Amino acid sequence: MLYYLFNYLDQIDLPGAGMFKYVSFRSGLALILSLFISTAIGRRIIDKLQKLQIGETVRNLGLEGQMSKKGTPTMGGIIIIIAILIPVLLCAKLENIYVILMLITTIWLGAIGFADDYIKVFKKDKEGLHGRFKIVGQVGLGLIVGLVLYISPDVVIRENVEVRHDNVIEKVNFHLNETKSTKTTIPFLKNNNFDYASLVSWANEYKKPAAWIVFVFVVIFIVTAVSNGANLTDGLDGLAAGSSAIIGIALGILAYMSAHVQFASFLNIMFIPGAEELVVFSAAFIGATIGFLWYNAYPAQVFMGDTGSLTLGGIIAVFSIIIRKELLIPILCGIFLAESISVMLQVAYFKYTKKKYGEGRRIFKMTPLHHHFQKQGNSGIQALIQKPFNVVPESKIVVRFWLVGIILAVITIVTLKMR
Numbered sequence: 001m002l003y004y005l006f007n008y009l010d011q012i013d014l015p016g017a018g019m020f021k022y023v024s025f026r027s028g029l030a031l032i033l034s035l036f037i038s039t040a041i042g043r044r045i046i047d048k049l050q051k052l053q054i055g056e057t058v059r060n061l062g063l064e065g066q067m068s069k070k071g072t073p074t075m076g077g078i079i080i081i082i083a084i085l086i087p088v089l090l091c092a093k094l095e096n097i098y099v100i101l102m103l104i105t106t107i108w109l110g111a112i113g114f115a116d117d118y119i120k121v122f123k124k125d126k127e128g129l130h131g132r133f134k135i136v137g138q139v140g141l142g143l144i145v146g147l148v149l150y151i152s153p154d155v156v157i158r159e160n161v162e163v164r165h166d167n168v169i170e171k172v173n174f175h176l177n178e179t180k181s182t183k184t185t186i187p188f189l190k191n192n193n194f195d196y197a198s199l200v201s202w203a204n205e206y207k208k209p210a211a212w213i214v215f216v217f218v219v220i221f222i223v224t225a226v227s228n229g230a231n232l233t234d235g236l237d238g239l240a241a242g243s244s245a246i247i248g249i250a251l252g253i254l255a256y257m258s259a260h261v262q263f264a265s266f267l268n269i270m271f272i273p274g275a276e277e278l279v280v281f282s283a284a285f286i287g288a289t290i291g292f293l294w295y296n297a298y299p300a301q302v303f304m305g306d307t308g309s310l311t312l313g314g315i316i317a318v319f320s321i322i323i324r325k326e327l328l329i330p331i332l333c334g335i336f337l338a339e340s341i342s343v344m345l346q347v348a349y350f351k352y353t354k355k356k357y358g359e360g361r362r363i364f365k366m367t368p369l370h371h372h373f374q375k376q377g378n379s380g381i382q383a384l385i386q387k388p389f390n391v392v393p394e395s396k397i398v399v400r401f402w403l404v405g406i407i408l409a410v411i412t413i414v415t416l417k418m419r
Contacts (some may be wrong), residue, residue: 002090023259023276027252027283030087034284037233040290042076046295046302051071070190072300073116076292077308080241081110084287084315096277097154098322100316101145109227109314112137113306128306134191137255138227138314144221145318150180150212152166156270157181157324159193160264171267179271182211184324185269187331187415188227192268194327195257223317224324229336230313232343232368237300238293239370239398243335243405244312246287250409251319251334252282258323259413275323285315342369373397 001022019025050073084106092099116129149155156178161171169237186194195217234240257263259276272282288311295301304312316333320326330337344366354360362383365375374397375381377389 001094002095011394023256023279024162026091027121027279030091030280031283032228033087033090034067034083034287035291035342038079039087039290040295041082042079042291042295042302043077045076046073048392049075049302063397068175072303074121074303074305075114075307075340076296076302077117077306077311079287079295079302080308081106081311082302083291084281084284086419087284087287091284092102094278096274097148097152098274099281101148101318101322102142102281103136104319106311107313108137108141109311110307113308113310116310118308127184134310135224138224138310140313141318142223143216145223145321146216146219149322150216151179154274156273157179157183158273159183159389160268160270172268174261174271182215183270184327185396185416192275193270197381202228215316215392222321222329223314225226225340226317226320226329226336227310227313229340230316230331231309233336233369233370234304234340236370236394237298238296239401240304240309240312240409241289241296241396242402243292244316245286246402246405246409247316247332248282248286248289250323250412251316251323252286253281254281254325255279255319255323269416270324272323278319278322290313298398302338309372328412331408331415334408335401339368339370342367344371370397370401 003026004037006317007017007020009122084101088099088103094100099106112134116134118126120128123312157180158174158178159181161173161175182196183193184196186192197207199214200210203210230240230244233243255275255278257267258269258272259274259279261271264271291309292304312398313336317326320332321327325332342364345363349363350360358403359382362381364372364385365377365381365383366372372385373388373392374394376391377383377386
């Protein structure tokens with residue numbers, strides 16, 4: 001909204017109004033606003049949650065410091081959502097299709113997470129929103145995002161073309177015409193553009209629509225997987241928020257690079273017109289998550305709940321898809337992936353051993369993975385992996401996971417030059 005106001009003021013030659021034309025200025029403003037909003041309103045929202053007795057229900061699982069979390073206010077994801085929406089509405093170009101999709105994602109998954117937390121807290125149902133309804137909501141969002149990217153005439157790319165001499169890339173040019181495409185960036189390969197149409201080459205004259213159908217299904221899978229991965233990661237003070245902030249910084253850099261011909265040429269990635277507005281969104285996202293850490297860092301004064309975790313995961317997924325970097329998610333979101341895989345392996349191995357031996361056995365002492373480090377080893381738990389034998393302090397687990405997340409974020413960007 002401020003963009004349109006200052007654009008008008010610039011037309012009547014108000015000094016300084018032209019600053020709002022620059023994405024860098026609006027991104028910096030969005031970052032500052034989101035930090036201020038999340039820290040300023042955070043205390044009031046926490047007090048309100050405490051007044052309503054919206055506290056965390058904790059089961060005793062034998063984890064270090066677990067019971068001290070009992071009664072800590074949850075549903076704090078409201079802070080993150082507000083701190084994202086207000087700066088974006090004020091600083092971004094609201095007619096930009098990518099900004100519209102990110103706003104829809106934030107509100108949509110925020111509503112699903114809020115419904116889940118509401119049922120847990122007010123209805124006293126520990127299961128919360130039934131799993132099938134969560135999946136339907138996530139699939140619905142993925143379908144909307146996929147179809148909009150397919151239908152909207154504003155969603156276009158200019159493909160990168162390598163100019164080689166003696167099999168050495170001398171420079172990277174771009175097609176003059178903007179086209180709709182099902183191509184995306186794939187790491188490690190010399191020709192780092194992957195076309196989903198190659199998966200349906202058998203479709204002949206129906207190849208193009210078939211490729212978009214495959215793309216929509218990929219979008220649905222990624223949105224569901226990443227939002228659930230973020231949800232599983234939200235188990236220690238500051239873990240999900242800090243990890244998401246790191247991922248947000250990497251995505252903001254990739255969006256900025258993708259929206260500028262010179263930088264896109266340097267990284268040899270496709271040029272995406274209009275993606276520069278996503279930098280404003282990423283700045284608000286980073287500010288909101290870091291601001292939330294003011295209250296969520298160990299020892300947490302508030303938990304984000306599913307209201308926050310589902311929203312963060314969905315935002316990361318849709319953002320990655322829009323800038324055509326979804327195939328980098330296994331690296332960039334390696335923490336989320338490890339948490340999800342640990343749960344799947346644990347459940348599968350438990351069921352297998354129960355069927356074969358009559359009793360279920362475990363791979364990890366406890367899942368998701370971060371809880372493995374909180375549980376004492378050699379304590380009568382049948383787990384293949386016992387180390388570390390001693391409990392690792394929660395704050396140390398979180399910081400170590402953050403460090404791994406930083407390394408993965410750097411690797412994600414570096415992979416674009418590793419071919």
